[in-house]
Amino acid sequence: MVGKFITLEGGEGVGKTTNLRYIQECIEAAGIELVVTREPGGTEFAEKIRELLLTPSDETVCEMSELLLVFAARAQHLEQLIKPALAAGKWVLCDRFIDATHAYQGGGRQMNQQIINTLESMVLGSLQSDLTLLLDLPVEVGMARARARAALDRFEQEKVEFFERVRARYLERAAASQGRIQVIDAAPALPEVQAQIAAALAQMGVGA
Numbered sequence: 001m002v003g004k005f006i007t008l009e010g011g012e013g014v015g016k017t018t019n020l021r022y023i024q025e026c027i028e029a030a031g032i033e034l035v036v037t038r039e040p041g042g043t044e045f046a047e048k049i050r051e052l053l054l055t056p057s058d059e060t061v062c063e064m065s066e067l068l069l070v071f072a073a074r075a076q077h078l079e080q081l082i083k084p085a086l087a088a089g090k091w092v093l094c095d096r097f098i099d100a101t102h103a104y105q106g107g108g109r110q111m112n113q114q115i116i117n118t119l120e121s122m123v124l125g126s127l128q129s130d131l132t133l134l135l136d137l138p139v140e141v142g143m144a145r146a147r148a149r150a151a152l153d154r155f156e157q158e159k160v161e162f163f164e165r166v167r168a169r170y171l172e173r174a175a176a177s178q179g180r181i182q183v184i185d186a187a188p189a190l191p192e193v194q195a196q197i198a199a200a201l202a203q204m205g206v207g208a
């Protein structure tokens with residue numbers, strides 16, 4: 001694969017949507033052809049799965065259904081969009097990817113790690129991001145930001161302890177990632193957050 005694969009991760013309200021646009025501007029300003037996408041979703045079919053996953057439901061959604069839907073959407077997204085774009089030399093910027101599964105289903109839901117690893121290897125093979133920017137924020141701050149913004153989706157209705165486990169799992173993965181996952185302190189004002197992001201992108205040869 002020729003293109004670079006960059007993913008953006010973090011808990012609720014950390015500023016992924018806000019900073020995605022900034023990252024896009026930096027990469028495109030460097031003259032690089034970029035595909036911007038998100039998970040769950042990214043293709044017409046995978047976006048239908050996203051709708052299923054995020055819409056609050058009267059019926060309890062069992063954890064295994066949720067996990068399999070996340071990977072079903074990802075399989076479609078990879079084959080239809082991500083792999084062809086990378087093979088064509090384009091860069092791909094994705095709002096959430098596999099680290100979100102480890103954080104939300106593995107950390108938040110406390111699902112069996114071996115099952116997640118097996119599905120990861122079935123669906124991703126050896127593919128991993130070249131760089132993952134993990135926006136990190138104390139849970140209460142992120143939840144307050146998210147709550148001030150919009151109606152809560154099915155995940156956002158979870159309790160604080162769930163999001164504490166999500167954050168902890170993200171940070172554990174960052175510590176073990178040998179530089180693939182770079183932690184960005186998302187607490188300061190936006191210009192300071194974006195200065196950290198620019199420094200991480202500079203390591204990939206992208207000037208701000």
Ligand code: Z5A
Binds near residue numbers: 015098188193
């Ligand atoms: N999910 C999963 O369980 N497993 C998986 O494998 C995958 C996903 C891939 C998708 O949500 C859900 O799917 C997600 C996990 C699950 N759970 N949830 N919820 P999503 O990614 O579409 O959305 P989200 O996580 O809910 O993101 P968000 O709420 O849209 O937040 P955000 O994009 O990170 O934040 P934002 O909208 O950019 O910023 C929030 C507010 O803060 C906004 O008003 C900003 O103006 C403000 N903001 C941003 N930065 C700052 C700074 N620096 N200072 C002050 N205010 C700021």
